[in-house]
Amino acid sequence: MARVGGDEFVVVQTMMAGPGDAAALAERIMVEIALPYDIDGHAVSIDTSIGIAIFPHDGDTVEALLKNADTALYRAKEAGRGVTCFFEAEMEVRLRERGLLEHDLRGAMAKGEFEINFQPLHACGTRDVTAFETLLRWHHPVRGDVSPAEFIPVAEECGLIVPLGQWVLEQACAAAAAWPQPYTVAVNLSPVQFRRGGLPAQVAEVLARTGLAASRLELEVTEGLLIEDAEGALATMQALKALGVRLALDDFGTGYSSLSYLRRFPFDKLKIDKSFTQAIELDPGARAIVDAILAMGHSLNLRVTAEGVETEAQLAFLRTLDCDEAQGFLLGRPVPADQLHRRLDAEARLERA
Ligand code: C2E
Ligand code: MG
Ligand code: MG
Secondary structure: OEEEEOOEEEOOOOOOOOHHHHHHHHHHHHHHHHOOEEEOOEEEOOOOOEEEOOOOOOOOOHHHHHHHHHHHHHHHHHOOOOOEEEOOHHHHHHHHHHHHHHHHHHHHOOOOOEEEEEEEEEEOOOOOEEEEEEEEEEEEOOOEEEOHHHHHHHHHHOOOHHHHHHHHHHHHHHHHHHOOOOOEEEEEOOHHHHHOOOHHHHHHHHHHHHOOOHHHEEEEEOHHHHHHOHHHHHHHHHHHHHHOOEEEEEEEOOOOOOHHHHHHOOOOEEEEOHHHHOOOOOOHHHHHHHHHHHHHHHHOOOEEEEOOOOOHHHHHHHHHOOOOEEOOOOOOOOEEHHHHHHHHHHHHHHHHO
């Protein structure tokens, strides 16, 4: 057994009958390390992640075995705490693909490949526009448009989300400050931007520089943020609220959907995930959940937005439940910032005429 750096260790197991022996050893190591330590009367426990590569199948040199065990370890860490992963050749392909994406992502900002789009949020009853959500787009010269669902996690992992998120915030606030009508602008924030610290000061600075009123900015976060570091997140959220910006909980229903989060954290709005909205017509269970989320949200004085509204039937159902806002392809697709600006200008001219 050897320590190869930081908190990483290598265990060489010989005389194995098969992969089951490696799994059994991994299990023993994990159980043993997880036993709680008593530190000043506090029980502290340690999680272990383990990656396994087997000779000669996964490599017939020391270097190849170590590298592949490391790839498996990377996958294990990605899968959560206390996980063991065996190396699979396809992991390497995925890792290489991710490396390429990361490489391109690092150059994309300087090359001006990013763009922001805005998607409208509408009042359910009147269908009036209430706000626009900022959605990031990456136009890759070779891959074409890459979905944020694909590149945001990579940007988060390599830390690039911090400058990228800052850029999105600036673009969104500057655009909104120039709109002829004082609509709210929503911006998605990554948990990584919270963890980095200094977020409230950055937001305050962007608002001051762009001249956007704090009351017109809404920041969207997901539950992941609250689970990872509840205390830190709460302090940052309170500081953001003190600036006068509003906070929305995005994708509600897909994570832990904990009621205690809604009570503890200073949210103004809850956004029901599109998976529920889209199941409304077919699945009575989804209807019951949407109904329950709305009742609960309203009783906590939160505004509720349904995401992913694609049909009139979905909108009609949401209206019967007094849902506040709807967002989705039925009402408006995301459009580039300049296109939206031209449209808002034309509307303002029409109103004046
Ligand atoms: P989100 O914040 O929940 O954004 C809503 C997503 O639903 C957007 O996907 C939007 O295009 C899509 N959508 C809207 N209406 C409909 C509909 O009627 N049907 C369907 N099927 N989809 C609809 P998009 O733009 O691909 O973004 C995916 C996610 O990426 C976002 O989910 C958000 O979590 C993340 N994201 C996007 N831009 C940013 C950003 O600037 N920063 C961060 N941290 N995350 C971002
Ligand atoms: Mg969002
Ligand atoms: Mg969402």
